[in-house]
Amino acid sequence: MHEVTGYKSIALDIAQRIVSGEFPINGKISGRSLLASQYHVSPETIRKAIALLKDENIVHVSQGKEIVILSDQNAYNYITKHNYLKSAYSLKQELQQLLQQKKELDRRFEGLLGEIIQASDRLKNLKPYHPVEIKIDEPSHAVGKTIGNLLFWQHTGATIIALRRGTEVFISPGPHVVLLAYDILVVVGDGNVQERTEQFLNQPTIPVQS
Secondary structure: OOHHHHHHHHHHHHHHHHHOOOOOOOOEEOOHHHHHHHHOOOHHHHHHHHHHHHHOOOEEEOOOOOEEEOOHHHHHHHHHHOOOOOOHHHHHHHHHHHHHHHHHHHHHHHHHHHHHHHHHHHHHOOOOOOOEEEEOOOOEOOOOOEOOOOOHHHHHOOEEEEEEEOOEEEEOOOOOOEOOOOOEEEEEOOOOHHHHHHHHHOOEOOOOOO
């Protein structure tokens, strides 16, 4: 960057930062050496930039070389007069913020994608995805027996995901749950799961031969 272009751009950038409130009215800008390190230019370039702002009554420089902000309105007029939007420094700062936001969005995206893949893998084992409801009739042989004793999955290939009993709902009932008449089982399995499960559950109790 050429020194002349450099100090003018820096003056405009400092004016922009005053307008944005980063450097408040009556506030003091840190010493020239700090500004030089922020902009990566020489103290002489900073001195020239501050001199431009002083000529526009945007800042005041005391004998102790302390820089005090005088007017944000004059700063606004200055950047407007020069048709200034943002310097390379401001653009760099904004780009860094956007990159940080992008990293966060990428992290969240990867997390959600992982959850979707896991959920899809679980659903593959529960085809069809739409559960079916099967009511246990009163004469069913299953009444009074536990899910485990019935060897439910072995006979039907169905997985019980819920049991509805009146107004109560039991999620993933275990093998020790005793089935009652009029219970409604919510099951998932392959395409013929409803037919097989209804046929198995609603067999009447076979009377014991004497």
